[in-house]
Amino acid sequence: MRTQIKNICCIGAGYVGGPTMAVIADKCPHIKVNVVDINLERIEAWNSDDLNKLPVFEPGLDEIIKRTRCKNLNFSCDIEEKIREAQMVFISVNTPTKIKGVGAGQASDLKYVEACARQVAKYAKGHTIVIEKSTLPVKTAEVIKTILEDYQMFSTNDNAKATFDVLSNPEFLAEGTAINDLENPDRVLIGGQNEFAINALSQIYSNWVPKNKILHTNIWSSELAKLTSNAFLAQRVSSINAIGALCEATGADVKEVARAIGTDSRIGSRFLDAGPGFGGSCFKKDILNLVYLSKHFGLVEVANFWEVVVSLNNWHQHRISRLVVKNLFGTVTGKKICILGFAFKANTNDTRESAAINICKDLLEEGAILFINDPKVVPEQISKDLLVNENKTLKSIESQNLFNYEGSWCSEDNLEIAASNADAIIVLTEWDEYSKIDWDLISKKMRKPAWVFDARSVIDEKKVLAADLNLWKVGNGSI
Numbered sequence: 001m002r003t004q005i006k007n008i009c010c011i012g013a014g015y016v017g018g019p020t021m022a023v024i025a026d027k028c029p030h031i032k033v034n035v036v037d038i039n040l041e042r043i044e045a046w047n048s049d050d051l052n053k054l055p056v057f058e059p060g061l062d063e064i065i066k067r068t069r070c071k072n073l074n075f076s077c078d079i080e081e082k083i084r085e086a087q088m089v090f091i092s093v094n095t096p097t098k099i100k101g102v103g104a105g106q107a108s109d110l111k112y113v114e115a116c117a118r119q120v121a122k123y124a125k126g127h128t129i130v131i132e133k134s135t136l137p138v139k140t141a142e143v144i145k146t147i148l149e150d151y152q153m154f155s156t157n158d159n160a161k162a163t164f165d166v167l168s169n170p171e172f173l174a175e176g177t178a179i180n181d182l183e184n185p186d187r188v189l190i191g192g193q194n195e196f197a198i199n200a201l202s203q204i205y206s207n208w209v210p211k212n213k214i215l216h217t218n219i220w221s222s223e224l225a226k227l228t229s230n231a232f233l234a235q236r237v238s239s240i241n242a243i244g245a246l247c248e249a250t251g252a253d254v255k256e257v258a259r260a261i262g263t264d265s266r267i268g269s270r271f272l273d274a275g276p277g278f279g280g281s282c283f284k285k286d287i288l289n290l291v292y293l294s295k296h297f298g299l300v301e302v303a304n305f306w307e308v309v310v311s312l313n314n315w316h317q318h319r320i321s322r323l324v325v326k327n328l329f330g331t332v333t334g335k336k337i338c339i340l341g342f343a344f345k346a347n348t349n350d351t352r353e354s355a356a357i358n359i360c361k362d363l364l365e366e367g368a369i370l371f372i373n374d375p376k377v378v379p380e381q382i383s384k385d386l387l388v389n390e391n392k393t394l395k396s397i398e399s400q401n402l403f404n405y406e407g408s409w410c411s412e413d414n415l416e417i418a419a420s421n422a423d424a425i426i427v428l429t430e431w432d433e434y435s436k437i438d439w440d441l442i443s444k445k446m447r448k449p450a451w452v453f454d455a456r457s458v459i460d461e462k463k464v465l466a467a468d469l470n471l472w473k474v475g476n477g478s479i
């Protein structure tokens with residue numbers, strides 16, 4: 001049986017729900033796409049006339065929103081109505097790590113997903129295909145199906161006439177490249193059993209994705225493939241950072257090592273950039289989820305194997321703050337340090353699990369005064385992440401009098417001001433503009449001896465050294 005889907009609802013207007021649905025709306029003008037969320041502020045931002053105020057910054061997203069919004073793409077808080085209208089409902093809500101109770105610190109907290117399933121059970125009409133878009137532990141589809149079916153069985157509500165299919169369709173987009181990833185995916189993964197539902201979803205993607213890139217698996221393989229994909233990617237980052245530390249100790253250069261191993265086609269060259277440690281909302285949470293699942297199934301060695309990927313990442317972030325302190329004569333108390341980049345990677349305003357959080361917290365704890373620059377992250381977000389409010393008065397105090405303000409921070413858009421009288425500059429996000437800094441000019445502003453710590457390996461080494469600055473570059477033991 002083939003069915004033409006004409007109305008979709010996506011629950012969750014976040015980093016995944018917003019861009020994913022915008023691309024579906026753009027590629028499928030015949031489908032009405034409604035994105036709903038409980039967060040009114042977020043929905044208002046998606047509806048903002050000023051496209052700079054969209055809640056998610058992604059290159060190319062604003063153009064798509066301009067083309068589709070109020071045509072076949074709508075954002076609203078009217079969850080009940082939009083579910084009722086929909087033939088297909090995507091669940092794209094957050095699945096954070098549990099912070100209390102059984103599995104705290106590792107298992108996924110499925111309360112938002114469960115709430116969605118209950119909403120769909122209550123409001124859906126007719127046959128509704130429910131799609132897991134969120135990243136979920138293996139067997140979650142079973143939970144969703146049970147909630148949907150039990151509601152039908154036990155409800156006295158007249159609405160309870162709906163029938164359901166559940167599919168897994170995990171999302172592989174990366175932030176900063178989300179639009180390209182969605183428009184030209186390496187693959188689209190659809191897990192499930194029911195041919196009718198699988199065909200309906202495949203038909204949507206086949207409007208722009210070549211058929212050979214639409215993979216079908218059983219539902220548990222699909223759920224597990226998503227966690228595994230993130231685990232493998234994160235493992236590469238921890239692997240290269242581990243080798244980077246060894247390079248620093250031995251005089252090798254991790255970039256050269258990465259190039260040498262990356263040309264082996266079995267290894268491949270991507271995802272081998274040493275950095276300050278992986279961040280982002282998903283790598284850590286998804287690996288910890290894999291660890292939890294492995295333990296649950298009694299596979300302790302499997303759990304231990306994956307857990308090390310996360311513990312190495314933590315160790316590496318603290319290693320960077322420790323080496324900054326060590327090189328600044330063992331103390332940063334009362335010293336001004338300029339932080340370049342707070343987002344967890346370039347081209348996003350997302351700071352979730354950013355390495356900058358741990359590194360800045362460590363330095364504040366040591367009494368440093370931080371001037372933080374990031375082209376996209378707003379100071380309010382930095383305050384939330386550091387659990388310390390911005391001290392705006394720092395900006396008006398002469399640099400040489402700052403030492404009284406130990407353990408505080410402010411944001412600073414102007415790099416010259418941020419660097420003025422600073423003892424160190426630490427590059428934590430690979431924003432393009434940081435690779436173009438005039439080091440001669442900046443060096444003149446800094447207090448000597450001054451350091452540049454390049455945790456992204458993006459700055460021009462020769463120019464920094466020529467400007468009489470000391471340099472540490474992640475994974476480079478040859479400086």
Ligand code: NAD
Binds near residue numbers: 013016042135
């Ligand atoms: P997010 O926090 O940005 O957005 C989730 C949204 O869901 C929030 O706006 C929240 O208000 C809303 N929500 C929660 N419960 C709701 C409910 N009952 N009804 C309506 N709205 C509700 O999260 P995200 O980054 O978009 O991630 C969503 C899922 O996708 C997660 O499982 C994540 O692991 C996965 N994922 C994320 C990325 C990424 O790059 N961020 C990539 C691939 C997969």
Ligand code: UGA
Binds near residue numbers: 273
């Ligand atoms: C990652 C995956 O790449 C996506 O496929 C997945 O859909 C997504 O997680 C998810 O499930 O949320 P994302 O977190 O947006 O995407 O960003 P990545 O580009 O994967 O980077 C993650 C972290 O690793 C960043 O902090 C980045 O700076 C770091 N990284 C990445 C390195 O340090 N070195 C590298 O070579 C690559």
